[in-house]
Amino acid sequence: MANGSQRQAAWEFFGTELKRRREEAGLTQVELGAMVFVSGGYIGQFEQAIRKPQLDVAVRIDEVLQTAGFFERTWRKLIDDKRYADYFAEVVELERTATKICEFAPTVIPGLLQTAAYAQAVTLAANPFVTDEYVAEKVGARLERARILNDATRPEYWAILHEGTLRTPVGGAAAMAEQLEHIATLARERKVLVLVVPRSAGAFASMGGMVQLMEFEDAPPTLYTETSFSGELLDNPAVVKRAQRAYDLLRGAALSPEASLALIQSAAEDHRRCASTT
Template identity: 80%
Template sequence: MANGSRQAAWEFFGTELKRRREDAGFTQVELGARVFVSGGYIGQFEQAIRKPQLDVAQRIDQLLQSGGFFERMWRKLIDDKRYADYFAEVVELERTATKIAEFAPTLVPGLLQTAAYTRAVMLAGNPFVTDAHIEEKVAARMERAQILNDATRPVYWVILHEHVLRIPVGSDALMAQQLEHITELVRQKKMLVQVLPTSAGAYPLMGRMVRLFEFEDAPPTAYTEAVYSGNLLDDPALVKRVQGAYDLLRAAALSPEASLALLESAAEDHRRCASTT
């Protein structure tokens, strides 16, 4: 579904929510209290500024006795089978965010991956699946990355742990190409990257991937990922804690200039290793 038609569908979702809420005699605050979100969030859902999570859509259906309408709409708009269930909502947030700040402790983030790197990661975790399945996943990830080419692309700030640069995913030749891809995006001013060096030792959010989203007219959201699962954090106090941890990571990381130099050096190291094998 194209972004324009998707947004129109979300606006219809919001219009229907407002109509059915008013028909049931609820204010935004009253409905929010009954489905465990704030009244302000209900207002943002109705204006198509923010998208509800699945469990919220289901509770709205139960309360407004809408016969599963909002759950079906949610699944139509968000539940993309090319992505894991826990990640489909994150893809939607990427499309609407004005800023994305990310920390990657072990792997190159999906938005920065080359097709070859993605393929190597997918094959490592799924050695028995068909080539067609792998290529579908690769294509979906490449499609996500197109937001960095949009005129309205978000501000994208990434902190990579030095381990990400050193682990030869796929092969040294592949890693050299991957790191060169990142440096090219930096030079095109499509993103800002910093590297957290191994010499920094212990660091906040030790070993945990985290992504922070900011929006034009909605509160910030954080996303963290574990083994075959993910968590979207909407609670303002939790998001503020994650933002504080991210600030500490930025303080411990190398400057953007030094980080770019390290990326280039690591790419050269991988290139040298590839030429000797």
């Protein structure tokens, strides 16, 4: 697996080739953008390797520039990160350039907020017969994703958690206490804004699965939904709008940021007391 600088260099090559072939075709960024249904600024960001195109855009670029699948093949090679499930690798790339990320987690702490111990417990629960190397790779990849929350250009990050995720001792009481203390620290440092939907919210407590909404500087918002065994990345405006409305309703049913932080800290203390008595 190539390291971050090697991957960035490869995306810069992608951008350089896109610019060269666009200019050979006699097209401006605005003209090419119109032909592949994105803005000219979006094309410029591809060429500067600031953003990565989605697969359907790479395919359309090949069709317009008549490049015999070059950009699709290159995209697939660069996105092919074996540390992630096939359906999730593209999401990781999008997270790196998102300006805002909103997540709802009905059963598990979102990956961007997970500690190593929590990530290890989740990985082992889903894959009880794998090697230590496999677990270490998955945990390392998850922690690497989370680095975006410490970047100077980090996205505005919202997470709505169901209260049940705070109470379930994933990895044991001590690991869970550490996990919740980590979230509380990020919230106090104003790197994230975390809200909790209490159990008393009833029907508001579930949207049917994990949901992640991403917004970008110069691209339409994107929706990612996930079940236990698959995920789907969607950018249909009508579908994204419905998901945004559902997220707004959840936000209205959640506790305030202050009350949510207090509940997270209280749950952490409960887990810590439980760990000290075992």
